[in-house]
Amino acid sequence: MGAGPVGLFCANFAHLHGLKTVVFDSLAEVGGQPKLLYPFKKILDIPAFSSISACELIEKLQTEDKQNATFILNHPVVDLKKIDRKFIIDNNFSVKSVIIATGTGSFTPKKFPLKMDDEIEKRVHYYVRDPQKFKNQKIGVFGGGDSALDWAAELADQPGTKINLIHRRNEFRGLESSVQKLKSLKNVEVQTPYLPKSIQIRDNLLNIGLKEMGTSNIIHERFDQIIVGYGFRANNQFVKKWGVNLNNNQIEVSRSMETNIPGIYAIGDVSTYPGRVPLIGLGFGEAQIAITTIMRALFPEKTLTIHSTSI
Numbered sequence: 001m002g003a004g005p006v007g008l009f010c011a012n013f014a015h016l017h018g019l020k021t022v023v024f025d026s027l028a029e030v031g032g033q034p035k036l037l038y039p040f041k042k043i044l045d046i047p048a049f050s051s052i053s054a055c056e057l058i059e060k061l062q063t064e065d066k067q068n069a070t071f072i073l074n075h076p077v078v079d080l081k082k083i084d085r086k087f088i089i090d091n092n093f094s095v096k097s098v099i100i101a102t103g104t105g106s107f108t109p110k111k112f113p114l115k116m117d118d119e120i121e122k123r124v125h126y127y128v129r130d131p132q133k134f135k136n137q138k139i140g141v142f143g144g145g146d147s148a149l150d151w152a153a154e155l156a157d158q159p160g161t162k163i164n165l166i167h168r169r170n171e172f173r174g175l176e177s178s179v180q181k182l183k184s185l186k187n188v189e190v191q192t193p194y195l196p197k198s199i200q201i202r203d204n205l206l207n208i209g210l211k212e213m214g215t216s217n218i219i220h221e222r223f224d225q226i227i228v229g230y231g232f233r234a235n236n237q238f239v240k241k242w243g244v245n246l247n248n249n250q251i252e253v254s255r256s257m258e259t260n261i262p263g264i265y266a267i268g269d270v271s272t273y274p275g276r277v278p279l280i281g282l283g284f285g286e287a288q289i290a291i292t293t294i295m296r297a298l299f300p301e302k303t304l305t306i307h308s309t310s311i
């Protein structure tokens with residue numbers, strides 16, 4: 001369960017070994033943190049790619065999976081029971097082994113903290129899926145982390161856009177080099193320290209009241225649309241009920257990626273063991289260990305072919 005980069009690769013690798021997989025994700029689309037939090041970032045530490053954007057990486061992983069795994073999206077897994085030698089997921093799906101790859105958990109965006117009706121909500125976005133839809137518009141980007149900075153840069157690249165990057169502090173949490181790059185762009189205005197206080201639609205534009213922090217000054221800015229990059233809340237609480245051993249909300253695993261419950265494995269950012277680092281490449285290796293262990297458990301009589309070229 002979990003169709004982040006690690007879950008996607010795991011489904012590919014399971015298929016190489018002839019295993020049938022069903023992949024669940026709580027979101028409507030696959031890709032986990034890279035797709036949601038930093039789609040346009042160039043990732044520099046994926047083996048065999050000197051540089052690849054997060055979106056492109058997910059696309060490549062997904063191409064393989066599309067043909068081989070069954071995807072059940074928009075489905076947060078809640079319930080997991082062991083009955084005899086099988087596992088029952090959400091009282092509906094019977095499987096022989098379970099691999100938990102739920103990363104930091106199911107995401108919900110931190111909402112823009114103002115009361116909004118449906119018309120306003122249509123112009124307020126928490127992700128940027130298709131930057132081209134923002135062409136020739138004035139966009140407000142709210143937030144001080146890497147996602148907000150990346151989205152501002154990506155939208156500034158679109159023809160005819162004007163971007164205001166608005167943050168409540170003068171210092172940004174995201175990379176200083178990204179802040180400097182944005183400041184150097186002609187179509188980007190960095191506005192700090194401002195906090196949104198009111199939002200209305202006037203003359204078919206969003207009219208947002210911004211309070212200068214530490215003063216009583218209010219200025220008004222007009223935007224076609226806004227992007228809210230205040231981050232995401234992640235929830236991994238559901239795994240507590242399944243009886244797996246946790247350490248700070250992460251699942252403890254052995255060197256074969258198995259949890260304390262035989263047949264349940266955890267890989268990627270949801271797993272923990274001494275020395276683990278939250279990196280995609282490492283998660284790929286963990287997927288290979290988990291699948292190899294599952295093959296040995298399910299087919300003890302088989303001599304397992306380890307290399308894909310010999311499968």
Ligand SMILES: Cc1cc2nc3c(=O)[nH]c(=O)nc-3n(C[C@H](O)[C@H](O)[C@H](O)COP(=O)(O)OP(=O)(O)OC[C@H]3O[C@@H](n4cnc5c(N)ncnc54)[C@H](O)[C@@H]3O)c2cc1C
Pocket residue numbers: 001002003004005006007024025026027030031032033034037038042043044045075076077078101102103104105106107146147235238267268269270278279280281283
């Ligand atoms: C800003 C930023 C930059 C980063 N840059 C890099 C980098 O350059 N290189 C690198 O290697 N790593 C980087 N990382 C870390 C990397 O993104 C993570 O290590 C990686 O995403 C972990 O993959 P995962 O598949 O384990 O989990 P995730 O990517 O978190 O995916 C988990 C998936 O599980 C789903 N899920 C959660 N709960 C449930 C449930 N109950 N039922 C069904 N589905 C569920 C979620 O919706 C999600 O799709 C970065 C992280 C951040 C935040």
